[in-house]
Amino acid sequence: MAEQNQYTEDNIRSLDWKEHIRMRPGMYIGKLGDGSSPDDGIYILVKEVIDNSIDEFVMGTGKTIEVTVKDKTVTVRDYGRGIPLGKVVDVVSKMNTGGKYDSKAFKKSVGLNGVGTKAVNALSNYFRVESVRDNQLKAAEFSAGEITVEEDVVETTRRKGTKVTFTADDTIFKNYKYRNEYIVKMLKNYCYLNTGLTIIFNGEKYYSEDGLKDLLGETIAAEDRIYDIIHLKDDDIEIAMTHSKTQYSEEYYSFVNGQNTTQGGTHLGAFREAIVRTIKEFYNKNFEASDIRKSIVSAISVKVEEPVFESQTKTKLGSTEMGPDAPSVRTFVNDFIKTKLDNFLHRNPETADALLKKILQAERERKELSGIRKLARDRAKKASLHNKKLRDCRVHLPDAKNPRSLESTLFITEGDSASGSITKSRDVNTQAVFSLRGKPLNSYGMTKKIVYENEEFNLLQAALDIEEDMENLRYNNIVIATDADVDGMHIRLLLITFFLQFFPELIKENHLYILQTPLFRVRNKKETIYCYSDEERRAAIEKLKGKPEITRFKGLGEISPDEFKHFIGQDIRLDPVLMDTTTSIQNLLEFYMGKNTPDRQDFIINNLKVELDVVE
Incomplete structure (x- = not known):
């Protein structure tokens, strides 16, 4: 027995860098996923490679x-300086090797961890x-991090720069596929944050x-804006903002060092605080913060030296300072808004008038709602004590330090049988269930x-x-789980209408x-296959x-x-509800839920695609 329990140097095994990343991919790229969500690992891989090319552009x-x-x-080709030829293998295969440790070269770079x-x-x-430098080319190939081919340096006439080609490992990323919509959105963001940069994607x-x-021009249709977009910029900070005529909630796009x-x-x-303070001072009125920010659509980008993020995938900034010997983030943002936004409103009285009207309207609506809000809150408190609608999970999106926070999912189901099945089979750490009673209300208009x-x-x-x-x-994920019949489609449509109307x-x-x-379920004595289409069944x-034996599932x-x-486990298949940003929400709702004949509504339900595009 004593022999079995001996703890010697032989027991201690050090993982090399490749094994560590492959055993714990979530530490490096967040969740794995299959490509249905924009923060799935396959997009983080694309982003990591592009970030290096962006840093070249930033360096001029x-x-x-x-x-x-x-x-x-995936192939990413840039025309930057090219990796120094003697370091081509090291830079992609040795931890803590990279150009970004020389702080002068990359003070406000995106990918600072060299990973x-x-x-x-x-x-x-x-x-x-x-890599091509000085008319010379050096190339190497790897599989799962192991070098398989190292080519000698050869003369070339190709333009300088770096080219990376990779295929994500399908033993780690199961059943994955890239959705171009997500890649295009990522690439557009790179262009918005790096004016003068051209990105060519699939031609x-x-x-x-x-x-x-x-960015805001693409996000909010011209007819939905209360006033023209305010655009202000300076060294290390840029903002754009307007208010929407149609949406209720606040909407922000935020970036740090291009991330x-x-x-x-x-x-x-700091930005949300500074907007409120500046506007109160400008009008010299003690407005409520929620009235000022209601329906705001805005974007902020800052550049911070050596930023500290609250999660490995850099989705939340934790830094409080702009950098060593620099002001706090809060002071820096506040001083910029206070000066620039105040000046802008003084010089543009039409915008200032439109904004004031919007704030006063929000104030009126809030006061009208205050009584009913209190009743609803009291009712919700009572209901939540014995609320059988929500079966919650343990990990939530705001728990940024928890590596599984991005997996947090709420399934919205109809009826007790469906919610019962999901509740019994879900992962209680990251999956919650909210059950509806019958069809939700049509909230259009x-x-x-x-x-x-x-x-x-x-x-x-x-x-x-x-x-x-x-x-x-x-x-992070709100999943509508309804039957695939006409009733289920109708519930989908009513829920999408609710979110479009109030929380677009x-x-x-x-x-x-x-x-x-x-x-369908197709099985024999040895194997069971679940099929999502006729092709898969065949x-x-x-x-x-x-x-x-073939079984057809009706619900x-x-x-x-x-x-x-x-x-709903690792093989979950999700269809994202995607929105064509060039279409006004009002037009979209009018098309789907406006006063039209029942025949037309039946047509829409039976042909409901999850891309929300207005059909001409």
């Missing part, structure tokens, strides 16, 4: 970056790097002249009052914790999904040979909890 070399995604292979391309290399079953060119002003900090952080907190008056909407709003703003959103940024920020569930019959309630865990 390489004004064009070419990105191609074909099937599962980026090494993580991509370790998590790819094919990875090739090529399509992206470029921005006016930075964050262009999209989707969970905000100290810079966004209604005011925010309805959210408080309707018990289900009020409880749903409370479960998500988005009444005041998106800052406290409790779940949940859709714009890619938090809303539809759960795909299998239509392929399964072919594979199992003979006469397999979620028919699927047992034991089976359900396969559909």
